[in-house]
Amino acid sequence: MDATSLLRRRPELKPKSDSVNPIHPHPVSRSGRPMPSKKMNGYVNGHGGGGGGGGVRGGAPLRASFMTWTLRDILNVPIYHWIPSVFALGLLFFMGVEYTLHMVPPSSPPFDIGFIATRRLHHVLASSPQLNTLLAGLNTVFVGMQTVYILWTWLIEGRPRATISALFMFTCRGILGYSTQLPLPQGFLGSGVDFPVGNVSFFLFYSGHVAGSVIASLDMRRMKRWEMACLFDVLNVLQAVRLLGTRGHYTIDLAVGFGAGFLFDSLAGKYEETKTRQNGFASSNALKQALLT
DSSP states (O other): HHHHHHHHHOOOOOOOOOOOOOSSSSETTTTTOOOOOOTTTTTTTTTTSTTTTEEEEEEEEOOGGGOOOOOOHHHHHHHHHHHHEEEEEHHHHHHHHHHOOOOTTTOOOOOOHHHHHHHHHHHHHHOHHHHHHHHHHHHHHHHHHHHHHHHHHTTTOOHHHHHHHHHHHHHHHHHHHHHOOOOOTOOOOOOOTTTTTOOOOOSSSSHHHHHHHHHHHHHHTTTOOHHHHHHHHHHHHHHHHHHHHTTSSOHHHHHHHHHHHHHHHHHHHHHHHHHHHHHHHHHHHHHHHHHHH
């Protein structure tokens, strides 16, 4: 072997050992995806059947993911993925419930489990208008606290995320509330000091009370204002119970309002990230232009 051939040879690099997924015992890459097997359906390294044909990628035939599962993989799912497993059981349970329950006839009021749970509170508030007015006033104060905090984060602290989230949330609430207008629950206990103040009309779906509280609480947690966040969470729960007791909202209104707070806070965060990237790109282009001129 001459010197030229020695110079041309490159040292062979040993491949790094692949990590092993505790769920999937087969070797996986750094991205977490299973490494291709050397032998797939009788094909070794893509040879042995028309390469590039239908269902073939990179010289190897495609293989359904579930065909690589082993009994160990399946048994490990409830251990390593217990949350999806619980939801899977819930799916099966409510499939049975949905196919066996009796539908509510059009002439009957809606069935609401929250109304059943707060039946005693409803009787107390119905028999005591003064207590109902007091709780309504306190709830309105809490709504004012939400509003002041959200505007404070924008106008005073210069952090507009909570305000943007509230704008998204209330606009979407108006669209959905107007699109499907739910009937006012039977036994609704209104008050002139409740929000909206003056006992005026309002959209039932979904609860802006709950969603606004969640938006404020999430912002407090981002700023590590843990005590304020816990206080808002507790007041939000009490608010939800009062709204059910006064029949001011259906249970679905409160549940969706809770999720809407998280959703629109996330969307507002993505909006801020987008604007930050755009501003950074514009600043970079401006700097390049300044250097070139």
